[in-house]
Amino acid sequence: MKAKLTSLLLLFPLVCSSQTPDGKEILKRMDANLTSDSRVFTSKMIIHGRRSSRTVESKTWSIGDRKAFTEYLSPPREAGTKMLKLEDALWIYSPSTDRTIQIAGHMLKQSIMGSDLSYEDMMEDPTLADQYEATVTGTEEVNGRPCWVLQLKAVKEDVTYASRKVWVDRERYIPLREELYAKSGTLLKKTELFDVKRIDGRWFPGKIVFKDMLKQGDGTEFIIESIEFNADIPEHLFTKAALR
């Protein structure tokens, strides 16, 4: 009897870890990894088009999910193009026309620099826990990592994707694969996250591959070359004057 009790006590932590956590809890832990008060990062977007691939480099400064400023660094045709996101508004500055134009309405559905990402994706609130109701539907392995499979259903009307299916790493609480669906149930986009690293105490992907399912081509690789979390960013960067 004593031996049985001892073995039960020894196995207790294992029993607990194998229990399925609440969907909301997974989302919160996932958001904690992916969101931050502020960050500055340089990235490379390799766009695999239908006939050729091209690379677009940019630097982004962001505060929470409400303010973001991006400057495109290369190729020469795109260099100097700047984007400013303030709350629900987005402006783009093109140096060739010296015009600042607000991107609104159906223009938000346009692709960013021909990639598989749309301006709407950029405008999206990255905090999933506030916008979706999550249900854990099972476990699967993605790229050799055990994952929770989460079915996300939007609780708000104005979200870009009505539902999502997310494969979340069971140990690191980082999504490794995601499928984004329209209200009709049509699969709109697929993303896969690679090269997950520990940066400043959080798990963060080094590369994300986006695939717009309604677009031909081999997807877009979004490679984060450097990232700094909770950096000091001057407030004047998030003004329209900074675009010119």
Add this chain to the structure above:
Amino acid sequence: MIRFLIKGLLRDRQRSLLPLLVVSIGVMLTVFMHAWVTGVLGDGIEFKARFETGHVNVTTRAYAENAGQIPIDLSLEGAGEMLEILHSEYPDMTWVERTRFGGLIDVPDESGETLSQGPVTGIAIELLNENSHEKERMNLTDALVRGHFPDEPGEILISDNLFEKLGISLGQEVTLITTSMYGSMVFHNFRISGTLSFGMGALDKGTVIMDLEDARLALDMQDATAEILGFFASEYFEPETAKAMCQAFNEKYSYPEDKFSPLMQNMRSYPQIANLIDYAGLMTFIISAIFILVMSIVLWNTGLISGLRRYGEMGVRLAIGESKGHVYRSLISESVAIGLAGSVAGTLAGLLCAYILQEKGLHFDVNMDTAAVMMPSTLRAHITPVTYCIGFIPGLLSTVLGTMLSGIGIYKRKTAELFKELE
């Protein structure tokens, strides 16, 4: 014998003038009507060819599959080289590069902020090339409402409706927002040089016409074009020639496994246009057939009456010993001469009228603002090889048949009755 008969016809005006006039007028109407119906029904198709498809066109295979979406990312690269090939292999054709695209026109206020925005369909053509006939082909000269045609790079034409709706002024700089050949959103400033009104909703809603080189710069399409359109020298679609051309070209240059290889298609490759062509052909046939039938009955009667009218003369000729067969043959020969002369005269007169309408056309100032399909505002006749000979069906055949029918009576008459008639 023939000379004798013609002399008779010329000297006896009563016998020849009226039938000749009737035949000529009938044939003239038939010839003109055929050219007019062919032209009017064919103009809708030609208009489509001039604005959209060409008689034949060369695009990439992928572009052809998605043509309805005007996918400029699937444009043809190496357009210059392809044009050289087309010019050398089909020197009789006119080849032009065209690029159509969708976008937005953004009008700034004094501080450069967006004042108004409107969706546009852009058509890039060879506008600044002096040797190009694109302006005439697309009837832009007649469509110009204000300002002038672009005479330097960076100038564009915009539909008059949109010009007013967006509150633009002539010479103002506006920004075109569109997608480049590589899919990225692009911005380019243009100056409005003039406005156009096509008189049809489909085009007047929001069309921008610009020079091809300007479009290439804005859309990042160096040495690329969405389409190369080919037009026959006759300016009319020639289905059989077009089909053979496409087959020969595609066998040589197009590879099914390479979606970016060039593909030549003719107008009939588009199901909607094929239906339109078939419908126009059928209608031309039906309308022409009804008209020819009516004219044939009229001219048959002319032949019939001219034969019956001369029963007295026949009697005398038989009485003085001329054989019935000889009289009958001379009657038919005279009818052939009148039919032939009337048909030639009528065909020439009909062709002249048709030619005038083919060149000048009839302008209809009909408001087609709600029209979703493109139709020309000027209707023209069209002279085809059939027009040259169609008048001979009622002019010659019907007249001679009428005469032959009336002449049968000669054989039924008895010599005794003839003498009685003479008394």
